[in-house]
Amino acid sequence: MPSAFPPGEPAPRDGSLPESALASVGAGPFSVYLHVPFCRVRCGYCDFNTYTLPELGQPGPEGELRSGEARSLTDAFVEAAHRELELAGRVLGDRPGPVETVFVGGGTPTMLDPHQLGGLLERVRHTWGLAPDAEVSTEANPDTVTPEVAQRLAAHGFTRVSIGMQSAVPQVLRTLDRTHDPANVVRAVRAVREAGMQVSLDLIYGTPGESLQDWRRSLELVTALEPDHVSAYALVVEEGTKLHGQVRRGLVPAPDDDDEADKYELADELLGAAGYEWYEISNWAGSPERRCRHNIAYWQGNDWWGVGPGAHSHVGGVRWWNVKHPRAYADRLDQGNSPAHARELLGESERYDEQVLLGVRLADGLPVGQLRPEGRHAVAGLVAEGLLDGRAAVRGRVGLSLRGRLLADTVVHRLLG
Structure with missing residues (x-):
């Protein structure tokens, strides 16, 4: 099931923000996140705020969007998302200026019709405008990306598709409860590229039973497909998921830290040899222009409005999160x-x-001068231990070494004192 809410204070019913927060809006880039909460099936490792249609009381094998009742459920979500964007326009006015990045995530956003996704993008454009070079991304299951879907997404203004490949090995996909055909990854990449959009491939490593050779096989397919961007995340067993229960009962082994470290190093080696550069611990791009600007906006602490059930937002130092259930959200x-x-x-x-x-x-790291005294004092020791890049430190920046990327939490704790 979806993870629990963080603690917080009650949010105003009208969505209003403090004047101190509004005063800073527009000082930097502004982004929009759209959360589509529907999936055909629930993957055993996933604790995202997603729902299959049967979980929402809708009939149909594996939650297919085929009945009129099911279509009305997704229509209700889309109508509610339009209303939230209208509310966001009233709260922020024209302060944000043109939106720099839009990211549609989930769930499986491409369970919606491209016309519905395009309509939401048009509402964003109507509310604040889109920058001329705006990055507009959607996540997608490989099985849902046909040439027609890709062409229609591009026609509606999408510039980038992030495909949930996860692995090239059927056995690994079965362990993760992923139902897509690995061959469809190749077809989806071709369809996205032919539609003129950038393509990113998302991978997971450390799945129980995945060998180092399995992982190499996935990486070799990725480099052969030559996507613009690659994300590779270590599997985390989240409490409350099906996988967590399997691990707790001893049915499958828990991910092993040393195994995941070996797989991360292999990813960095093979992706680097293929011309990809890491720009964030779990992300590599074929060039600086192909980096995911939307995610960089999160990492740099910029402002964004999150639309949809369970979506999080951050504006001017205020963070809030929506109710999780699609019906409660729409109500x-x-x-x-x-x-x-x-x-x-x-x-x-x-x-x-x-x-x-x-x-x-x-x-790119951080300027050493932005650290508090305890952080600045920790830099020399972290360099000596091989956790920070000594050349970056000489230039006055805090940058992780390869070993430091594997122990990033330790580095952060040391820098924070």
């Missing part, structure tokens, strides 16, 4: 209220901690 907006469940106002200390936590993950 609140039907009643003219904000869907926000709770919020928190970040103080100076919280902002600093996040700046270090997120900034250190980037290849």
Whole structure:
């Protein structure tokens, strides 16, 4: 099931923000995240805020969107998302200026029709405008990306598709409860590229039973497909998931830290040899222009509005999160209220901690001068231990070495004192 809410204070019913937060809007880039909460099946490792249609009381094998009742459910979500964007326009006015990045995630966004996704993008454009070079991305299951779908997405203004490949090995996909055909990854990449959009491939490593050779096989397929961008994340067993129960009962082994470290190093080696450069611990791009600008906006602490059930937002040091269930989300907006469940106002200390936590993950690192005294004093020791790049430190920046990327949490704790 989806993970629990963080603690927070009640959010205003009208969605209003403090004047102190509004005063800073527009000082930097602004982004929009759209959360589509539907999936055909629930993967055993996933604790994202997603729902299959049967979980929502809709009939149909594996939650296929075929009945009129099912279509009305997704229509209700799309209508509610439009209303949240209208609310966001009232709260922020024209302060943000043109939106720099839009990211549609989930769930499986491509369970919606491209016309529905395009309509949401048009609402963003109507509310604030889109920058001329805006990055507009959607996640997609490989089985849902046909040439027709890709062409229609591009026609609606999408510039980038992030395909959930996860692995090239059928056995690994079965362990993860992924149902897509590995051959469709190749077809999906071709369809996206022929439609004129950039393509990113998302991978997971450390699945129980995945050998180092299995992982190499996945990486070799990725490099052969030559995507613009690659994300590779270590499997985390989240409490409450099917996989967590299997591990707890001893049915499958827990991921092994040393195994995951070996697989990360192999990924960095093979992707680097193929011309990809890491720019964030789990992300590689074929060139600086192909980096995911939307995710960089998160890591740099920029402002964004998150639309949809369970979506998180951050504007001017205020963070809030929406109610999780699609019906509760739609009901609140039907009643003219904000869907926000709770919020928190970040103080100076919280902002600093996040700046270090997120900034250190980037290849560009952080200026040493931005660290507090305890952090600056820790730099020399971290360089001596091989966790920070000594050449970057000489240039006055905190940058992780390869070993430091494997022990990033340790580096952050040391820098925060």
